[in-house]
Amino acid sequence: EVQLVESGGGLVQPGGSLRLSCAASGFTLSDHYMDWVRQAPGKGLEWVGRSRNKANSYSTEYAASVQGRFTISRDDSKNSLYLQMNSLETDDTAVYYCTRLAVVAATRTYYFAYWGQGTLVTVSS
Amino acid sequence: DIQMTQSPSSLSASVGDRVTITCRASQSISSYLNWYQQKPGKAPKLLIYSVFSLQSGVPSRFSGSGSGTDFTLTITSLQVEDFATYYCQQSSSNPWTFGQGTKVEIK
Numbered sequence: 001e002v003q004l005v006e007s008g009g010g011l012v013q014p015g016g017s018l019r020l021s022c023a024a025s026g027f028t029l030s031d032h033y034m035d036w037v038r039q040a041p042g043k044g045l046e047w048v049g050r051s052r053n054k055a056n057s058y059s060t061e062y063a064a065s066v067q068g069r070f071t072i073s074r075d076d077s078k079n080s081l082y083l084q085m086n087s088l089e090t091d092d093t094a095v096y097y098c099t100r101l102a103v104v105a106a107t108r109t110y111y112f113a114y115w116g117q118g119t120l121v122t123v124s125s
Numbered sequence: 126d127i128q129m130t131q132s133p134s135s136l137s138a139s140v141g142d143r144v145t146i147t148c149r150a151s152q153s154i155s156s157y158l159n160w161y162q163q164k165p166g167k168a169p170k171l172l173i174y175s176v177f178s179l180q181s182g183v184p185s186r187f188s189g190s191g192s193g194t195d196f197t198l199t200i201t202s203l204q205v206e207d208f209a210t211y212y213c214q215q216s217s218s219n220p221w222t223f224g225q226g227t228k229v230e231i232k
Contacts, residue, residue: 109157
């Protein structure tokens, strides 16, 4: 059974840093694209960034709103994904979800197949 | 960025009703359209991918249709457990974007 468990959220002051972790189980992490998606309180969903799989050299990409401040990394030996968040702003306050993508090979259609339960990050002074 | 617009933003319906939610993309996304259901305090859950493919375990009362820029999620015979917020999402081009959500409430 695929499971994703986020941790590391909490209260941080503007300008501060935080590292979120996502513990994955039930699948081989290196085989899969992994994304972070966030949801501000009472708001909709926003894609944050992506870590591609080993076959794609673990390349990453980010939403413009976090580019240069957030970094996604992974440790396949620990089956873990990370989101390093620096220079945090009040607008970064949200629940952060770790997700595993799936793909329809024939059409190269990707989608968020599995979601963790989320971890809340609050940026406030 | 591709903008996804859902309508309505909210609706009230009764158990047994047929419910239709529409999603419009600001440019053609072919068939790269997925739907998610989210209940309060919970993570989103995949319902439908690639416009009409039902995720394993999702009841057949859910269905999707459309192509290009206009898409529809239909729930035939709404059940109590279907009261939730629904999001469409495009995976045609980066950054992937979501609709603003449609909240389905009990009438």
